[in-house]
Amino acid sequence: MTDDLSGGPRPKGRSARDLERYAGLFASRTRVMKSSAMRDLMALTERPEVISLAGGLPDTSTFPAEDFAAIMAKVAVDSSAAALQYGPTEGLGRVKDVIAHVMAAEGTKVDTGDVLVTTGGQQVIDLVCKTLLDPGDVVVAEAPTYPGAIPSFCAYQADVVQVEMDDDGMRIDVLEETLERLDREGRTPKFIYTIPSFQNPAGVTMSLERRKRLVEIAHARELLVLEDNPYGLLRYEGEPLPTLRTLDGGEFVIYLGTFSKILSAGLRLGWAVAPGPVLQKMNLGKQGADLCSSSLTQYFVAQYFAEGRWEPYLAQLKQLYRRRRDVMLDALAEHFPAEATWTRPQGGLFVWATLPDAIDTTDLLVRALTRNVAFVPGRGAFMDGRGGASMRINFSGVPDDDIREGVRRIGEVVAEQLELFGSISGTRPAGGGKRPQAEQRRDEAGMADVLRLPRRRANG
Template sequence: MKKVADILPGLLSNNSKILRRSEIREILKLTRKPGVISLAGGLPYPGLFPVEELKDIVATVLDREGEQALQYGPTEGDPRLIDFLVQWMREHEGADIDHNYFLICSGAQQALDLIGRVFIDPGDPIIVGLPTYLGAIQAFRGYRANLIGVPVDKQGMDVERVEEVLKEYSDKGLKVKFIYIVPDFQNPSGVTMSLERREKLLELCYEYDTVTIDDSPYRDLRYEGEPLPMVGPMDKRGYAFSVHTFSKIFSPGPRLGWIVANPAIMDKLVMAKQTADLCTSSFTQAIMFEFLDRGLLKPHIDKAVEHYRKKQKAMLEALDKYIPKDAGFDWTHPEGGVFLWVCLPEHMDADILFPKAVEKKVAYVMGSAFHFDRSGTNTLRLNFSFPSKEQIVEGIKRLADLFKEEL
């Protein structure tokens, strides 16, 4: 007698056949062993979550508008939340936009998924960084995009190479659907894209009739230097969209992110959202709005910046102290965000080293996980937002021990 597993191969979609479990999630399971210091995840530090403030905020929301907050809401999002974001984007980013540019999503991951849905047919070329955010790789692969990798160096994505790719595909009569960038303190590398490259990227979009997606989860977590403009506000023709989230500057629990895009494309994104889950939670949006309306976001970000800056400093100091740079190790010094990126000497392989690291009770994510083509085997990502300063220092010591043994 047949079971459903026997008939599934004939029933599954082609898109689902290529779905893979997130490698990081499998890795994270290994790091849960007792005594392992995990520098692998990317979680915000929960001690920063405004738990106390939320008690009063939720009570206020339930008192004032409980029935509305528990009902279905508009697909586009809570209009009050959007109005706040319009103002925020004007004041902080110089963006000359109104509420028609906004869609509230269930986190930034949903934003990426909806963008994939609206732009990608199987086989469509899109440009992503080598390395880039793993969730974006998964989202775009889920639509069977043809990912084209462009190296990310210390100035961000190599736009000269982007130009070559665009020209090459254009010559073949193929359309690159979009260019996906994480310009500020990129996950995983921590690198920030230079102003010159941002400008050049936009010019390339105009020249080759394609668009750019600016994914900026960490932008407000800057520990040094001056912010560079987002690509969106530099663009007066609607070619640049951006993806944002409250996960890193508030908390991931409520699952709230947003897309800023030209109204010409917003219509499609809203319809895709309606199909995907009708609307984002009215309840968590109402809570978020009350938090913002009380003026709590800016002081909260300031507090997070102070906290993460110290942890980043601790990690950089430990790397300087314990890892022998002259033996061929190198790492980034990001101006913000929650990650550092380490390059090992060419002959070392972070995939192979990983089980040995877990034996030494320290974990990272191998850089190859962020290269869709499995390159970057001599790189790895370190997180400093979640572990304590003591864990950071001890974790780097353990890594250094391992590296020295391998030299």
Template sequence: MSNFLESLYSQATFNLKPSPIREMLHLIRRPGMISFAGGMPDPEIFPVEQFKEAAGILDREGKDVLQYGTTEGYLPLKEFLAEWTAPKMGRKLATDEILITTGSTQIVDLLSWVLIDKGDWVICEEPTFLGATLTMRNHGASFLTVPCDENGMKVDMIPEMVEKARKEGKKVKFIYTIVNFHNPLGCDLSLERRKKLIEIAEKYNLLILEDDPYGYVRFDGEEIPSIFSMDTSGRVVFACSFSKILAPGTRVAWCAGNKEVIRKMTVFKQGVDVCTSVVAQAMVYEYCRLGHLDSFLPKIIDHYRKKRDAMEEAFRKYLPQGEVKWLTPRGGFFYWLETPKVKAKDLFEKAVEKKVAFVLGEPFFPNGGGEHNFRMCFTFASKEQTEEGISRLGEALRELL
């Protein structure tokens, strides 16, 4: 039977790679396991009552929102986003500059349909979000990876990379960057580097996909202007989502960009899922219209700030000093740790024996690396679980050292 199927599979199927995080779910769900692996929001802070109130839109518009909707998105939600995002975007968007999608991974998928031919190249951070690179790779992309420091991607390295690649006949299409509270690094791309990135995109005729799923979940420091707000020629597609600022179960995200690019993404979306759930979009809109997004978001931020502080405190208390390196994120969901003397895979195996889990660093490196790195999510576990889990992690690390 398998030989029969192999003769029918597409080439893409033979190159298919599953998400390591999704593949870990069976492990994470073992009884007694404390997980810092999946980048999941805390269900304890989900605005259940407020969202139930938003379901009242079904009383008024149920016959409409239970019907097929436009592929571009539910117009009242787009009009709300045009106003609400104006401070971050630098201006009020036109509704035809916005596309509502089914989660932000669909933005990566649709833009890949628009821009990537098999064998094309994408510039991204090293490491970067594995969900995005898996999607791009499925479209046939390869990656030029740029190292990072506490100020994000070292953008000064990009020109030489692009010139070398083009001399070798490679087609470089766009730059993918996670600008705020990077997944997995936790750092911000500095203002200076954002400005430089726009200049580079202009000079080398590249687009920028500015992925910002965590930007509204800032704990400390001043907000840094978006790359989109600096763009004067329509080179930036900005991606964001309600997953972190409301709840991921809504599966409602949005992107903003050049009208021509948005239109082409929309046409591809017609063949992917026709439209994002109109019911979900309408309920998200009503939630926003009732003022819950603005009133509840500070509670989410405060809740996660306390969780970050609890993890930071536990690191200092339980991890062997001088043997582990990390950057304290100013927002978002993640810590990125480095253990120079211990391989993360060995630590993972020892930690799982003690019923604590994290995500290995290697899958976040599209071209290899990360053997001594791992990612820890601080948003999902309770404060007590964080304390206990990192105590166990410290034991595991000391045993290996």
């Protein structure tokens, strides 16, 4: 098999004409299905020489190999038959108890009867779409939004309406205007999708005032909200904020959680907490998808948490990721042009950077890959072609030196592109110089949360 960046694996030796014979067999939804911007990069970034700032990868090398071996040995001795067997679709009771414990650590109390264990957090997005969406139904999402959610929305033929953000997250005033416009058009959204804490890809966090107002709107309109919260426990500074689920009390918020960022992505274990009738339909959808999530990984998680290992490990991760975030911010200040902007996240895994308008990051990525460095172009986070000058860069998955070198290589390619633009146009675009690190640090000291969220061009 070979890799096709526009659509995944492609059989060797197949011509376009050969493939046309199957065209009449495909469901109509396949015409609007899109590949994830991150998944497209995975094959390329597996090359050892590539510094990948593209993935949303936790650093699994920090998990002690001896702990992994000991936990698996314990599962093998005590529960091998059950761990190798099918389990209940809704998940093992022991794991649901763990989930309630993890959510309580963020101040969110849940009844385990409202929990559905899933195959990663991504399955929650898919199940919510499967449960709620008919073709043409409206989903409201942030702009930019999680690039991995876009393929799910497209697969279920949703009409995605994006609401702009600023340093305090989704602009609720714009959301209200959007909902009123949709009312006039006779269209009611099936749900609002938001990542309120350390948003992917923007890195910003929704303020408490906006969280409260969003929940008020959901109650007033009886409108469901899908709260995607994979990073809530990865806070490096600032005061914790209540989840939307806490503020809602369990009526209109569907909560998405995952072990991917606080333990291991390879476990492929996440969960949903939802109102009873919604959860029942999601359970039916999951039965048709995979019967149940892996019993083996569920037993691993249950044993790991039973031994009280998770909080010290989480503290270690937070210390590591905070340092890497600071390394990336310093590298951006040193190597990116003076007019570039980027967010300064209080937690999570990502920085969102916007370059001068002369740069298109989709084209820039092609050039960056020749220097063996990768990032996610900004257009992958929008449905309408915006984000052309922006990029998502990840600081959690690579060592400090690779962060510095990766940002340096991107900055080098940006400088070359700006120089080329200047030679062709006869003008020097804004942002041709570098921002002194001392000036950048002064800017950061004056911002409690993030730097100015990158500007959006109306035409992309």
